[in-house]
Structures are given as C-alpha cells and as structure tokens.
Amino acid sequence: MPQARAVGWALAAAMLTTACQPGPGAPTPVLWPGGATTGPLDIRIAYPREGSRQPTDQGLVIVADSSVVMQSRDSVFIFGSVGRADAVLVVNGVAVPVYHTGGWIAWLPLPPDTLARFDLVAVARGDTARATLVARVRRLFEPPPSPSWIDTTSFAPVGSLWVRPDEPVRLEVRATPEASVRLLLPTGDTVALVRRDGFQFIAEGERAFGTRPPGELTRAWDRYVGSGIGPFGPDPGDVLAPLPTPGPTDSSWVRLEAIVGDDTARARWPLRVGVVDPARPRVIYVDDDTAGTGLTDSALAGRAAPYATYHWFFPTGTVAAVNGRWNDQIRLRLSRASVAWVDAVEVHPLPVGTPPPGGTTGGSVRLFPEERAVTLRVPLPARIPFRVDEDERSLRLTLYGMAADLDFMQYGPEDPLIRRLWFAQPREDETEIRVDLAAPVWGYRTRWRGSDLLLVIRRPPEIDQRRPLRGRRIAVDPGHPPLGAVGPTGVREPEVTLAVGRKLQRLLERAGATVILLRSSDAPIDLAPRVVHAERADADVLVSIHANALPDGVNPFINNGTSVYYFQPRSLELARALNRALVRQFGFRDLGVGRADLALARPTWMPAALCEGLFLMLPDQEAVLASEEGQWRYARGIVEGLEEFLRGSAAR
Ligand SMILES: [Zn+2]
Incomplete structure (x- = not known):
C-alpha cells in the first residue's frame, strides 16, 4: 500500500503522541504509579526477542532471535525498556514515549525488505545510548519485472x-x-x-x-x-x-x-x-492417548474444514469411515450429509474390509437419576460418531450414520431436572434425541460403556444468594507456562497469572469457596492436564487467567484493554459477568467478550471462561499487571464476576 507508506511516518508519530490514551468512550484508566525507575540507561528489546548483543563503534547492534520472523505487511510493533523513567527515546527518527517503568512500545512502518532495521537513541541526563535492532520479516512474493509471473x-x-x-x-x-x-x-x-x-x-x-x-x-x-x-x-x-x-x-x-x-x-x-473408493472405505477408531498418559481430554476434535474450529468431540473408541484426506487432516464420513476433519495422528486403522459402523439401533433409551447428575443411556449398534448441542435449557444428541427403532424412552422415577425427552429422525441416517431440562444447562459429559453411549447431565449447584461462593468448587487456572507473553520491561505472563491466581485463591476461600489451583509452581503444565484436573476435582466453574498480546501487524494503540473468552453457550453469561467486573476494576478499554476455540474455555462439565485482563505488551498495562494493587484488582474482578454469574444463574 504505497499511500499508507508515504504517510507512514507522520501517522506513526501522530499515533505515538496518543499512546496509552483511552479510546473514545473508555473510562479514564486508574493507574497505580510505582516509583520512577532510575536504573542505568540501557536499551533492551523484549519483542522481537533478542538473539545477540554486540557492542560496536556506532553503538550496540542487537540481532533478534533467529526464530522470530515478523509477520506483517506494512507496520510492526517493537517494545522494550531503556532502564530509566526520565529517558527520551527516538526510534527511526520518531519520538517514542517512555513509561515510568522505563518501558516503551513503538508502532513503526516496515521497509519492503526481508530484514528490518530500527535505530534507537535514548538520552537521559546527558548520557546517550544507541542501538540498532535487526529483525527478520516474512518475505512476501514480489512480482518479477517480466510480463507474466x-x-x-x-x-x-x-x-x-x-x-x-x-x-x-x-x-x-x-x-x-x-x-x-x-x-x-x-x-x-x-x-x-x-x-x-x-x-x-x-x-x-x-x-x-x-x-x-x-x-x-x-x-x-x-x-x-x-x-x-x-x-x-x-x-x-x-x-x-x-x-x-x-x-x-x-x-x-x-x-x-x-x-x-x-x-x-x-x-x-x-x-x-x-481417490478413495466409496464402496470399500477404510474405517478407523479414535484414540487421542496413544502414549497412555491418561492426561489427555480423551476426545478427538472434529472440524468442519481442515484446521477449522473444533465442532465435534469424539470420545476415544469412536469408529468412523474415512472419505478423504489433506496432508495430516483426515476426513471422516459421519452421515450422507455430514463430514468431520480430524488429526491423522489420533486415528488408528481397523483391518481392511471392516465395514463402516451404522445400521439400525433397537432397544430403549433410559434416564438414570443420581445424586449429582442424571445419566441418559442410549443403546447403539456401534461406537458411532455423535455430537451434543446445548441450548439454554436442553441438550440435543445427534447420532450419525444410523436409523433408530427405539422401543421405549424411559424416564425412570420423576426427576426435578428433567422436563421431557424428544426423539427425531431428521434424515435417513441421522437420529436426534433431545433432553429438555427444568434448569439452564450447567454441564455434561459423554462416555462409552460397550456400545452404549452415556450422556451424563450435571445438576446445577444450589446457590446461596447472599454468599454465592459459599460451598462452590472453583478451578483457578494461572495461564502458562509453557509459553506466555512478555512485557516491555521483561515482566512474564506466567508470573503475573500465578500471582493473580494465588490472590484469587485467598479471596475465594475467604468467601467460602474451595479452590482447585490448576498450577501452583513455575513448572510448565500443558492445557489438557489442566482441564482433566478441573473435571476430576468436579469444579463448579473454571476461570483461566491470562494477559493479552497481539499478533504482528496489528496496531497496539487502538487494540488493547480487557476481554474475556468463552466457548460453550452456557459460559457466555459467565464471560460477560467477568468482563464487566474486570473493566470496572481496571478502568481500561472494554474490548468485550468473544467466543474462542480455547482449551480452557472448552470443558463441557462446568461453565468456563478465559480472562485476558490487560495487555502485557503495553507499558502502562504491564505496570498494572506487575503491581500488587493491579493483581489484587484482577483477583477482585474475577470474584465479583463469579458472584454475579452465580447469583444470576440461581435466578434464571
Ligand atoms: Zn496467555
């Protein structure tokens, strides 16, 4: 975009003068100033991560880590620290504000080259530090001068x-x-x-x-x-x-x-x-835990297109026919009208000649009341693919590749959670069973027993309106490691999330809740074991704590603030309540809630949400996240959001 490039410098300068200002309609941020940092003048780059530092006659040469390739078309952010609050910083001729922590972030035009060069000059009390940052940029195809290319x-x-x-x-x-x-x-x-x-x-x-x-x-x-x-x-x-x-x-x-x-x-x-032969399809079964760790979520995600959002969750043992493949994505035929793409590494071939599962099922569907759940048992001809859809007060089970000839749908003893069972055969080879509930869906899970499918429907907890957290089991997930964002002065996301998680634990326990802390040390824990931990502990609600960062190429000065993510429909009210409370606590821009395909937002056994409290990459928000006061506010926001959600769910 040549036009954007021509005005790039002026634009960048204009944006930088408004750096860290709230957007239109946003409340004025409440900042908790620590003391101004007065360390030695020292240029440090946090992003792109430093690979090497080499002093030369012209100043320091900093080469970004070779694994970092900036993915942007025209502009890019870089951030770091100069070690002192009173320093004046200029990057490629543009003044960049320095925050009281010594942290800074700049949004700069990129040269049309595979190597980007940024010249940084920092001055404080007559002292000058110079550095040149060199970083790799993704190579975009440049049409050659020939007429055709x-x-x-x-x-x-x-x-x-x-x-x-x-x-x-x-x-x-x-x-x-x-x-x-x-x-x-x-x-x-x-x-x-x-x-x-x-x-x-x-x-x-x-x-x-x-x-x-x-x-x-x-x-x-x-x-x-x-x-x-x-x-x-x-x-x-x-x-x-x-x-x-x-x-x-x-x-x-x-x-x-x-x-x-x-x-x-x-x-x-x-x-x-x-070409695959539809008359003799290969048949597979699902196993997402070939290593036998017992720490996977025991479900294989299915997608509507290769690498698309998760839409189906097939438990280990599910059997299906293959009708296509693209590289490491296998396409399963669910019914005449439906396919699902899954990861090739999580499916195992059955012997050539194994027929696809399906046919007709007979027998009876039956409900079994238990103390904390009601289980629906569905007899099936095989471990066929299925999907559960939730509405506010119902769960719909779609069974693929079969017709049903059900003799009975047995309610068993009258149960206050169950209103009615519905049955439908919308297509020749798709069957639907719907359970209408007397209360909003709280959670469910599915598993195989032989070829019977068990849908376990959780009873909602009894909420005390005055002390809604009393007696609740809350899973608190301090996000990362592995991975995690880093702020301009080097504050690491896993440290912030653990500090917030510990404070949250204290507040929740004071409010009468039991806390299941999904990470309590610096040791890395993968995503699936965290979810398994929360489910085995029978948590009522799961909250994941994170700090946000942007992908390359997005202007951080107009895209920052507080947001909360959910995945299952029933978790939307939780995400909204958390987001409202966090916006109140932090006073930064409200980016709103979003639906996102995130492991910690996906559990079906309890409402779950993932908080992106603030952006660690912005110096002012990093300062808040690193401060005791800011971490207490993060924790208080989550407590307020949980209380509002629990009170509201009791009233729904
Ligand atoms: Zn994170």
Whole structure:
C-alpha cells in the first residue's frame, strides 16, 4: 500500500503522541504509579526477542532471535525498556514515549525488505545510548519485472489430497493480472483457471483484531480459481499410510502456465491427488492417548474444514469411515450429509474390509437419576460418531450414520431436572434425541460403556444468594507456562497469572469457596492436564487467567484493554459477568467478550471462561499487571464476576 507508506511516518508519530490514551468512550484508566525507575540507561528489546548483543563503534547492534520472523505487511510493533523513567527515546527518527517503568512500545512502518532495521537513541541526563535492532520479516512474493509471473507461495491446496471419485478439487493461485492461466495435466489435458474478481486481501491478524473499515482493504485482481476432477500428480498412496516423500523430478506432476502475449511463466503445482473408493472405505477408531498418559481430554476434535474450529468431540473408541484426506487432516464420513476433519495422528486403522459402523439401533433409551447428575443411556449398534448441542435449557444428541427403532424412552422415577425427552429422525441416517431440562444447562459429559453411549447431565449447584461462593468448587487456572507473553520491561505472563491466581485463591476461600489451583509452581503444565484436573476435582466453574498480546501487524494503540473468552453457550453469561467486573476494576478499554476455540474455555462439565485482563505488551498495562494493587484488582474482578454469574444463574 504505497499511500499508507508515504504517510507512514507522520501517522506513526501522530499515533505515538496518543499512546496509552483511552479510546473514545473508555473510562479514564486508574493507574497505580510505582516509583520512577532510575536504573542505568540501557536499551533492551523484549519483542522481537533478542538473539545477540554486540557492542560496536556506532553503538550496540542487537540481532533478534533467529526464530522470530515478523509477520506483517506494512507496520510492526517493537517494545522494550531503556532502564530509566526520565529517558527520551527516538526510534527511526520518531519520538517514542517512555513509561515510568522505563518501558516503551513503538508502532513503526516496515521497509519492503526481508530484514528490518530500527535505530534507537535514548538520552537521559546527558548520557546517550544507541542501538540498532535487526529483525527478520516474512518475505512476501514480489512480482518479477517480466510480463507474466506466478506467485509460487500462493498455490492452494498443496501437498497430498485424497477425494471421492466424483469430487472436484478447488484450485487457487496468484498470477499476473490479465493473464491466461491453465493447468497442464500429465495426460495432456488442460484445465483453464478463471480470474476471481475483486478479491479483497486482509491479513489474518487484521481480520481478527483490526478496526480498519472495510473500504480501506486492498483489492486484488491477481487471484485465479479453477477445479479439477480425478487423480493428478504422483500417486499419494494409501489414505491411511504415512505421507510419501515428494519426488520433484517425477514427470507426473501437474504444471501451471500463466500466459501474457508471447511471455509464459511456468511452475510445478506441488499437489498430488488420490481417490478413495466409496464402496470399500477404510474405517478407523479414535484414540487421542496413544502414549497412555491418561492426561489427555480423551476426545478427538472434529472440524468442519481442515484446521477449522473444533465442532465435534469424539470420545476415544469412536469408529468412523474415512472419505478423504489433506496432508495430516483426515476426513471422516459421519452421515450422507455430514463430514468431520480430524488429526491423522489420533486415528488408528481397523483391518481392511471392516465395514463402516451404522445400521439400525433397537432397544430403549433410559434416564438414570443420581445424586449429582442424571445419566441418559442410549443403546447403539456401534461406537458411532455423535455430537451434543446445548441450548439454554436442553441438550440435543445427534447420532450419525444410523436409523433408530427405539422401543421405549424411559424416564425412570420423576426427576426435578428433567422436563421431557424428544426423539427425531431428521434424515435417513441421522437420529436426534433431545433432553429438555427444568434448569439452564450447567454441564455434561459423554462416555462409552460397550456400545452404549452415556450422556451424563450435571445438576446445577444450589446457590446461596447472599454468599454465592459459599460451598462452590472453583478451578483457578494461572495461564502458562509453557509459553506466555512478555512485557516491555521483561515482566512474564506466567508470573503475573500465578500471582493473580494465588490472590484469587485467598479471596475465594475467604468467601467460602474451595479452590482447585490448576498450577501452583513455575513448572510448565500443558492445557489438557489442566482441564482433566478441573473435571476430576468436579469444579463448579473454571476461570483461566491470562494477559493479552497481539499478533504482528496489528496496531497496539487502538487494540488493547480487557476481554474475556468463552466457548460453550452456557459460559457466555459467565464471560460477560467477568468482563464487566474486570473493566470496572481496571478502568481500561472494554474490548468485550468473544467466543474462542480455547482449551480452557472448552470443558463441557462446568461453565468456563478465559480472562485476558490487560495487555502485557503495553507499558502502562504491564505496570498494572506487575503491581500488587493491579493483581489484587484482577483477583477482585474475577470474584465479583463469579458472584454475579452465580447469583444470576440461581435466578434464571
Ligand atoms: Zn496467555
């Protein structure tokens, strides 16, 4: 975007003068000033993480860690510290505010190069420190000067793909605008690609977090689409076998041509397509814990498209037929109308010739009341794929690949939680069973017993309106390690979240709750064991504590503040109550709640939410998160949010 580049410096300077100011409509932040930092003048870079520091005659040369490649198109943030509150800092000629901690963050235009260079000069009390930061930037394809070109980084799809015999493969590529673009198959046939008009380019980080209006997006005229049917490229082999190593010299590769006048650009399309036999499909069973650790969530996530959001959760033992694959993503056939994509490493082949599960189920569906739950037992012909959908006061079980011939639906003794059972057969091979509840859904889980599916529905806890936390079991998850964000002066997210978690534990226990602290030391704990811990401890609610950070390329001065994430519908009210209370406590901008596919927000056994209290990468918010007062406010906000949620749930 040349126009943006031309005004970039002025824009950056203007943004920096408003750095750390609240946005329109935001309350005035309440800051808790620590003393001004008066250490030695010393330029430190927190992001991109430093790899090496080399003193030279011209000043310090800091080379970013080689594993960091900045993913941005035109602007990027860098942040760090100068060690002193009274320092004046200039980066690439732009004044950058220094916070009382010595921390700073800058939002700067990027050169059109694979190496970005930032010159930093810090001055304090007549003392001057100079540093040059060098960081790698993702290489974007630059069209060559020739009339025709093909962007070889833009082929989609690439790798190994298996489809049904009648299934077209959609192909997309970037090449010279106004070119004639075609695929040459090894058979001698050609497939013409047509231009995809008015394609709008939006970088992913910008799409998720950016606030630029749609009118400012870049329109692209260089995208071409087409479709091909049948196998092409070298044979990809067995759909369930490990992927073969590509052989670049194989004559069976498909080639692409982009022709402008008498100039032709040519490239090999790195894709091999195989065909699965629908009459003799391979059948798999699910096992997400091949190592036998017992610490996985024992569920395989299914997605509507490769690498898309989790939509199904198939317990270990589920059996399904395979009807496609793309690299490490396997496509399961659930019914005639439904497929789910899953990770290849979590499925295991059954012997060739094993028929797909399904058929008809007979027998009776029955409810079993227990003290803390009601269990629905569904007899099935096999461990077939299913899905549970929740509404505010109902759970719907969809069973794939079968018709039902149920003799009875037995309620058992009258139960205050159960209103009615519904049955439907919306398609020949999909069956639905719905349980209507007398109270909002609190939690559920599913498991196999033989080929019976058990849906365990949790009874809501009895809430004391005056002391809503009394007797509650609250799982508190201090986010990270592994990983975690870092602030300009080096404050680490795992330290902040543990400090907040401990304070929260004290407040919750004082309010009469039992706390299950999912991390209590610096030792890393993966995500799945945290969820397993909370479920085994039978927590009533799970709250995960984090500090936020942005992806490269998103302006941190207009995208920061407080937000809370949920995944299951019943957790939305929890997320809202937490977000309201945290915004009140912190006084920074309200980014609102969001639905996000996060492990700690996904449990089904209890309402769960993940708090992104503030942004650690902004110096003022880092100072709040690092302070005792700020951490107490974070903890108090969570307590207030939990109380509001629990009171509200008792009233619903
Ligand atoms: Zn985090």
